[in-house]
Amino acid sequence: xxxxxxxxxxxxxxxxxxxxxxxxxxxxxxxxxxxxxxxxxxxxxxxxxxxxxxxxxxxxxxxxxxxxxxxxxxxxxxxxxxxxxxxxxxxxxxxxxxxxxxxxxxxxxxxxxxxxxxxxxxxxxxxxxxxxxxxxxxxxxxxxxxxxxxxxxxxxxxxxxxxxxxxxxxxxxxxxxxxxxxxxxxx
Numbered sequence: 001x002x003x004x005x006x007x008x009x010x011x012x013x014x015x016x017x018x019x020x021x022x023x024x025x026x027x028x029x030x031x032x033x034x035x036x037x038x039x040x041x042x043x044x045x046x047x048x049x050x051x052x053x054x055x056x057x058x059x060x061x062x063x064x065x066x067x068x069x070x071x072x073x074x075x076x077x078x079x080x081x082x083x084x085x086x087x088x089x090x091x092x093x094x095x096x097x098x099x100x101x102x103x104x105x106x107x108x109x110x111x112x113x114x115x116x117x118x119x120x121x122x123x124x125x126x127x128x129x130x131x132x133x134x135x136x137x138x139x140x141x142x143x144x145x146x147x148x149x150x151x152x153x154x155x156x157x158x159x160x161x162x163x164x165x166x167x168x169x170x171x172x173x174x175x176x177x178x179x180x181x182x183x184x185x186x187x
Contacts, residue, residue, distance in 0.1 A: 017122035018115050024146065025111030030057045030178050033169040042162035054169070060096065060109050061183045075185050076100065076109070084187045091187055102132055104142050104155050104167075118142070139165075 032055045039048040052066040060078035065071075071086040081096040100106045102117045107130075114120065118130040123143070130142040143156040155167045 017120045017128065020122065021120050021128050021144070022111060022114055025107060025114065027175075028058070028108060028111070028152075029175045031055070031108075031169075031174050032172040032176075032178060032182075034172070035167055035169050037165060037167045040164040040166065047163075055178055055182045056105075056108050057178045057183065058109070061178075062105065062109060063182050064105075073187070075183060077183055077185075082185050082187075102134065102137055104139075104157055107142075107144070108152065 032053070034051070034053050037048075037050040037052075038046045040046050048069075050066055050070075051068045052064060054065075055061075055063040060076060062074065062076040062081075064074040066073070073082075073084040073086070075082045075084075076096045079096055081094045081099045082091055083094070084091045100109065106117070107114060114130075116133075118132060121129045121131070123129050126146045128144045128146075130144065132139070132141075139157040141158050143154075143158075144152055145154040145156070147153045153169060157165050
């Protein structure tokens with residue numbers, strides 16, 4: 001009987017973590033922010049530090065401008081994902097759903113797929129660990145850290161290659177409408 005109670009309690013904990021994170025992500029509509037992406041190797045040293053800006057507008061609109069050390073732009077319109085390498089003057093176009101499936105950014109673009117793609121554990125009041133349900137991802141887990149307003153502040157994902165990639169956001173706006181021109185493809 002104690003084992004059954006323990007199993008039911010664990011199931012309820014997973015369900016409530018899923019429900020809580022789903023509710024938080026469902027409340028997200030748009031954002032404009034600067035970001036810093038830093039790669040930490042398995043010795044704990046930061047190697048690559050990349051800065052840029054990100055804009056997201058639901059449904060499925062994304063613009064990321066990487067500014068340093070290489071200038072790249074990613075634009076998604078719900079159907080296609082354009083990746084522009086400004087140094088090489090080259091643009092590649094992908095199917096957005098296929099290119100972003102199960103990626104950390106997909107959580108903000110399509111939170112309805114949270115439980116389809118991830119197992120969710122609540123680590124602390126403001127931290128959630130997401131483990132991919134499929135083995136064909138480039139990472140082992142994603143840690144989402146939220147601020148008091150329940151806005152995603154940092155995404156940390158552990159790479160299968162022994163690296164940790166930390167992405168932190170400094171918000172310019174949150175849940176404010178963004179101009180459609182921010183997601184126009186003009187290179």
